[in-house]
Amino acid sequence: MDWLTGIFFVYSFIAFYFLFLFLLIYFQNRKVYSEIPPITKEYPLTIIIPCYNEGKNIGEAIENLLQSDYKGLKQVIAVDDCSKDDSYKILKALEKKYKKLLVVQTPKNTGCAAGSKNYGVKFAKTELIGFIDGDSFPQRDAITKMIGFFDNKKTAAVTSFILVKNRENLLARLQAIEYEIIAFSRRLLGLIDSIYVTPGPLAIYRKSYFDKIGRFDEKNLTEDIEIAWNFISHGYKIAMSVDSKVYTVAPTKMNAWFKQRTRWNLGGIQTILKYKKSFLKSGMLGQFILPFFVSSWVLGLSGLFILGYRIFRTAFVQLLAAKYSVEVQTAVITLKDLQVSPNLLLFFGILTFFLGLWFTLISLVYSKEDFKKEKWHEIIIYAIFYLLVNPIVQIKSIYAYMRGKRSW
């Protein structure tokens, strides 16, 4: 067995493991997948919206939030992080219109979402605090369906089901598929106490625990991942409400998408390094979340390497062979060149692909979005091409991290 085959088997093993894990969790917990605990107490809640250059969406986002049917929503705090656009002006106008809305501005730009979120928390006095991104739109009942989870005293945070609002081009539609899969996977991970992120579009926290663990890490580029790991490392639980749907605006241009993903990956690296000492130690963080995170990096990078190496070698040999074939007037390509020999690698590769596709389809069906919205060709493009781009972002992120990039 050559080294490349060895790497492929390691890749297949990790891929199979996680696919089987997700499928097993799903099949073993189908009945409780959508379980939402009823509200027994109307916990007072403050929602904080960080805002930096969100003039385009912030007005609509706040008006949408204020239509929430949760009666315990006491205050909405909009934190302007010294925007360069007209966000602050829009917020101030809204403040006059809505009693519940408090608009504050950071003394100077904090340079990150965590900074403005932490600043906003200073003004919150309620038992629960929530955060919503300035370009996110929760459904009217989204918050209400999250509250019952706080009856469990160990619950520190509750996350929501995030979906893509804008689906005007292929990139946005591919992200729509991705978000549905991520949300479905996160719910499954929640069933084994392993939710590793409380995403920015909508998450609610118990303020006492939030304060106790030191709030958001302002040095981390993905404060929503870091805080989840922080909670878990302190023995708290994170739940997810699958019926709390939030629609967020996804990048529609490749460079914006690439920039966003690079930031996510950089934050991922920061978080892994911050908690590296917990690796394989007791608790779900060390025994599952960290190995899961690291494995997903290994999967992405080794997958890209195997594919890239194979494609490069095959293309080089075939191009050279084509050139030589023309020179000696023989067939450039024959049926034999197109023949695929059945072998174990091919078998594992096909099995991985179809298991992945099966999981994707289950995710799309369970997201309860209109499944037909995602056309088949988009699902195939997502499964084959879109997923391949992520490892490229990972490489770029490693490079950026090594060069010392730590800012938004």
Add this chain to the structure above:
Amino acid sequence: MSKNPKRAIWEALLLTFLVFFLGFLLGFVFESSQAKKMTEYYTNSEFYLMDAIALNSLEDNGIFDCSSLYDSYFSFADRVYNESIMLQDYEASEQITQEMKVIHRRYDLLRTFLWSNILKNSKNCEGYPKSVVYLYEYNTEDLAKKATQNVWSKVLYDLKQAEGGKIILIPIAVDLDINSLNTITKSFNVSSYPALIIGEKEIITDLTSVQDLKKYLN
């Protein structure tokens, strides 16, 4: 909430081991069955070669017949050439075992044996089909060489289609540690591979078209 959250974690691990075990088992059975099939072909081919060698040994008794001898060489080479194409396909499927490599080596030994006998008879049997021996590297990692060998295979396939009755085509891998082959190639002063040896005289190391190769055969 799942009653035992960690249950799925361990079950998935067991399931992965099980799928891997079954996959490897199936792969092993599949590769072994292909190796068994190739071994049967090899045994038959070995029989044909031994028969040809027995015919060759009749020279000592004075009842030597070039025509019969070359007929048997020709049919053996033809048979082994077709089997080599099959072997190539099976080798591409081999991921776990190394059986095909061993069979390949044994075939190369048979082909070397054939070549050495043809060399031995060449003086007594002038005018009979010429041997076209294709020497290549089996284990090369040089991509340019792989491309060259790929094209040589196609050229020789075309040559065989065009001049099938006039040549005894013998492809042999030179890097499978066969001493007799090393001795023969040394006697021809072949220093780089792939190389083509036509008859006993022409050594070609550059890719050549079928049309040009035909000139060497006449």
